[in-house]
Amino acid sequence: MDPFADYRHCALCPRDCKRDRVKGVLGFCGESSICRVSFIGPHFGEEPSFTGVRGSGTIFFSGCSSQCFFCQNYQISIEHEGRTITPSELLFEARSLIRKGVHNLNFVTPDHFWPHIQELCRALREEGIKIPMLFNCSGYQRPEKIREYAAWMDIFLPDFKFAEPELAQVCMGDERYPELALEAIHEMVRAKGFLRPWDVTGNQVAKQGVLVRHLVLPGHTENSLKVLRTLYKEFGPEIPLSVMSQFRPVPGCEKKQKLTRTLQTEEYGQVLGLVRELGFEKVYTQELREEAAFLPDFRDPVNPFPGNRRGS
Numbered sequence: 001m002d003p004f005a006d007y008r009h010c011a012l013c014p015r016d017c018k019r020d021r022v023k024g025v026l027g028f029c030g031e032s033s034i035c036r037v038s039f040i041g042p043h044f045g046e047e048p049s050f051t052g053v054r055g056s057g058t059i060f061f062s063g064c065s066s067q068c069f070f071c072q073n074y075q076i077s078i079e080h081e082g083r084t085i086t087p088s089e090l091l092f093e094a095r096s097l098i099r100k101g102v103h104n105l106n107f108v109t110p111d112h113f114w115p116h117i118q119e120l121c122r123a124l125r126e127e128g129i130k131i132p133m134l135f136n137c138s139g140y141q142r143p144e145k146i147r148e149y150a151a152w153m154d155i156f157l158p159d160f161k162f163a164e165p166e167l168a169q170v171c172m173g174d175e176r177y178p179e180l181a182l183e184a185i186h187e188m189v190r191a192k193g194f195l196r197p198w199d200v201t202g203n204q205v206a207k208q209g210v211l212v213r214h215l216v217l218p219g220h221t222e223n224s225l226k227v228l229r230t231l232y233k234e235f236g237p238e239i240p241l242s243v244m245s246q247f248r249p250v251p252g253c254e255k256k257q258k259l260t261r262t263l264q265t266e267e268y269g270q271v272l273g274l275v276r277e278l279g280f281e282k283v284y285t286q287e288l289r290e291e292a293a294f295l296p297d298f299r300d301p302v303n304p305f306p307g308n309r310r311g312s
């Protein structure tokens with residue numbers, strides 16, 4: 001069986017483009033069946049549960065099926081910065097990364113290159129490599145694909161970006177995001193449970209489970225409050241969260257004349273107030289700072305990921 005057959009009439013994500021990527025026809029994600037990556041290396045800007053002391057072994061894929069205009073990684077998701085990589089080169093680079101001692105393999109924006117990732121995981125597992133595999137995604141997944149992912153992945157790190165369909169429509173052109181993301185997160189939790197062990201110092205890195213990320217958008221605290229209330233209602237206060245304040249305007253914001261400023265202290269404070277009020281027990285937060293330290297620059301190969309996380 002052709003392991004890359006899913007690239008034909010592609011339905012890997014909810015866009016369901018049905019394009020033949022093998023013939024080079026691009027779908028909404030903007031990528032053909034030739035795998036492209038923008039960065040492979042240890043990353044210390046993720047939450048301590050993933051970075052530990054030796055870093056998270058990130059593999060950033062070019063393109064994205066969400067195409068949010070404000071994407072903080074817009075250089076690779078929207079501008080498609082990156083290089084082509086063959087399956088054997090990907091395997092070679094993943095092995096090198098593992099030899100550096102990283103705590104996990106962290107596949108960032110993986111869904112549209114899932115067939116390549118599945119083959120990579122198969123090869124590594126056959127070699128007896130047991131390192132945790134991490135699916136670092138937008139939340140915009142086909143819920144019915146999660147079981148297939150879970151056969152290879154140990155950790156799911158989904159966003160829950162929008163609880164408001166209207167906001168999802170404006171930002172990424174699909175008002176179905178809230179229901180799809182929620183269903184996908186349910187499937188992830190069913191498959192792997194909550195993230196564990198939970199240690200915000202990073203001394204004990206996570207081995208399995210789900211942590212949900214939410215980036216608070218300036219001027220849209222109502223959306224964030226709805227996200228928190230929804231997660232609380234669906235999963236209770238034990239669901240591990242990362243509530244992020246690091247939003248910075250990117251060129252797409254200027255073009256759309258939306259989200260053209262950073263988050264204000266009061267806005268983030270209001271969101272964290274509800275985190276406390278609802279009693280979420282496992283939460284990473286960030287310091288709200290003015291400098292643009294959180295915006296990655298994928299043209300800087302030495303240190304593209306400044307930033308930090310605090311946990312409770």
Ligand code: SF4
Binds near residue numbers: 028
């Ligand atoms: S992965 Fe890309 S081509 Fe495939 S359905 Fe999604 S957006 Fe379309």
